Amino acid sequence: MQRNKSRFSHLIIIIFVFFAGDAFAQKESYIQSLSKQNRWVDSVYNKMSRKQRVAQLLFVRAHTNKGQAYADSVGQVIKDQQLGGVVFFQGGPVRQANLINKYQKLAKVPLIITMDGEWGLGMRLDSTISYPYQMTLGAIQDNNLIYKMGQQVAYDFKRLGMQMNLGPDMDVNNNPNNPVINYRSFGDNMYNVAKKGIAYFKGMQDAGLLTSAKHFPGHGDTNVDSHFDLPLLPYGRGRLDSLEMYPFREAINAGISGVMIAHMNIPSLDKTPKLPSTLSRPIITGVLKDSLKFKGLVLSDAMEMKGVTKYFPNGEADVKAFIAGNDIIELSENSDRAINLIRKAVRHGSVSAAEFEERIKKILAAKYWAGLNQYKPTPLANLSQDINSDAAKALVQQLSDAAVTQLKNTTKLNPFLKTAVVSIGVTSPTPFQMEAVRYFPNSRIFIVNKDAPAIELSNILAWLKQYPQIIVGIHDTRLRPQSKLDYNSDVKLMIADLASRKNTAFSVFANAYAIAGLPGLEKAGNLMVCYQMTPELQKSAAKALSGGLKPAGKLPVTINTFFTTGMGL
Template structure:
């Protein structure tokens, strides 16, 4: 252990301090063993550096970034080579379900290049936590651990809680519920040793054909999007997680997916200023820690041919940093996306991104190429060493603010239980009950009341077995339950229609291909025609458990006796929809987007109390 202290002292401590170091007895208790604990101690100067001013954590990340360098920041910075200072500005992707060869490649990038952080994608919570402990133990400087988790860690990890996508949250009137969700997401992040969430989506989705934002946005109204973005951001940041608002300067009004091409945003500066930029401006005023810049070409802001906003000095340095006075961390969107790689080679793109004003490069194609190209940009004078050093110091300040100067490994014990709490469950239930939206209720079809001889069928589209919703309905009234594929052929659809025609009431549930909302539900012409027949039969209650924009995929659905918008097929959404069907819950949700001429922003038949008394 004395060797560990000597090694760290040679790398980090100034000679005048090293001579004062005192070796203390150390007792190792880490769940990952002595090696991890040694790394933990090696990364903390607080244990063995006497006579220095203690670090006092700033009230916010923005404040921390504006403060003078602390001893820890200064000493770690001085231990880094020029290449390692560049690498601190790089976040690489990591999965916990790709096996040993993949994990070894991630470890190689950590050990050889000293990258600054990881962004996790698919996997499992225990596997990820164990990997994080190994990666942190191997890293010269503690790693940022981040995730693109707009709906919480369940968006990426199995056996964890998934909260609603933002379109469903957009239907909720009470932003306090969204704050609670943000706070719960923060606790789950911290339990997994993570620090940065690339959320909220602050885009205003006012283009029904948008293939990439859509249900990921809170809606089309700038005030609603701003209020809900602030609630989500504050819930996370008040509880110690850096929120990163995206996709600056606004990705809501495009029909091109920047994962596959470079969208062109043709709007004037006045239009952008009054609409797209509005949420970002307010989030900046209220202290958002990070902003992610999108890959979009915006000629009115920078006319350089085929230049993504990520690589544009007028947009990043000019608009975001100078005009909007953003003082936090600026992240690029993933540098593997076609929106940037279509016109710029790996390496060149990353160098241009830093020149434009970004602080942190996320998800690179090639780390060594990026470092080489950035060094060449410095040699050419396109980027100064001083600018790079300042960015590195800002990264280190953020790491210290997050507590990484006293890094501790993740405790694996009870991890699954800690990530699946009763509070998370109740938060999800409250959100579902507040979001479900009643769009039609002709002739007071809801609350559904049946007489003794009334015959009722339920039918679930897109299922192999009856859904939770159908089971909830069956608990209230006697039903005959049917299911049918979204890909049903004419013979199957006609046979089911013949059966359903004999019932007095048909309760219909429409599902997409997964728990995640979809832009295209993939219904066959015959299945969609069966939905149309039911909608015009004057006896159907239809509930869509998917993207609100998908209402357009069902001709004449507006003619249904009753129509409920439930947004996603979460268990609690299905339960809430059933309770609204029978009048046990008040209908409180409001449509957050305009779908077509039949369904507009703000639609929703609301009652401030249940339609009938509860049991």
């Protein structure tokens, strides 16, 4: 009797494990779903007119910081044109969730709601968490942390009622003066960029969010911002295949759901003069879809950018983008005009009927995969608390701790010595100083403005001679940390003076490339690069200086001959 009971219990466990395993199995990826017939997709497609099908290609711009009249005008466009989706920009999270609910009510087929969230909601929205920039993430050695970040970003997006993130950026930033990619890239090593990008998008996709690697075939080696003009990528096919396209190829093999096309002129791939890659069928259909076998969503970069409208005005760019092979045409200057022009192109057979059907069904399949076939409005209760959780904040700190990169460490600090704690480039005490004072109690704070006059700097340097050890933070307070600091020449000379002293430890809370513009800093006995000026990274640096954290980051870019990719003690 006892033996039979035991066998019965064992059978129950096996059955439970079998069904539980099935229930918790990760759902198939969007790419996998495309190989199967989908009744919902077929049913929706069959009920649509050609105009309604074409409208699914168009995604319109939306904001929640431009007032009610603007929000209402976008709503009217959605109601009248029945577009495929909405791309949100600046605003606030609760306002945005509320507006998403209103816009979805106006759509007969639910909209895909998306946003640029390379470092999470904070890239566009106030009162939300910003995760570290991708260059900061490029220093981290544990890619599982980046996967976790992807999962958290997906939760945040979905909690607001969004289904897609226009990220990660998978450009290889091999031009330090790149004005548009730069710190948005994981770095200049294509293998690191690929691994980090895959970890990030897999985290998002495994949590049910559509993603988009950008900017194909690679925007990292340009010195022109495609928002303002058309960059030229002059390299041959061999170089592009082996370098720029490598992360995208790896992402495609790993199952990325979407790829965004850059606005760049690339003669080695398409000889048409002044033609942006966004409008090139040889690049989008020939290279991306046919050669690289990408089956997912192809998105244009914003069609209102000068890199595309300068040479193809009056809606011509929209039609060319469609014919080239884009499935989603982002931010047309005039979506109504675009719909009519694309309808005409379809009628004239510019794209085959079979290809047109496949591309519209691909968009509908993305909506189905994201759960829009059973759309429910976003609940607004506790929204702010949910997207600003303690767990998410702890993850930001964990990522920051893991990114700190020690480049030099011959100057050892003593917590009991009299210490000067200097922050340069700011006008008030910094989190770095507040934390450092906790670890070095016998200390005094000094503030150095980025435009401080020579006489003031001379006085501060005289004061600092009294201190047996000096801790210096170099800060970039600008919203976008560029490759060169905007300090005056006297402040830069002061940094060189301090670096020549053997009792000084530097932490750089700025773009890593900025170190190249501070001659003499390579002489510092203690130098950490922390990539950006967030409170979390400033805390991480102070902790590292006190010995409470062992920096494990590795430099994701080459700064100069002294500090090259992969360096880190």
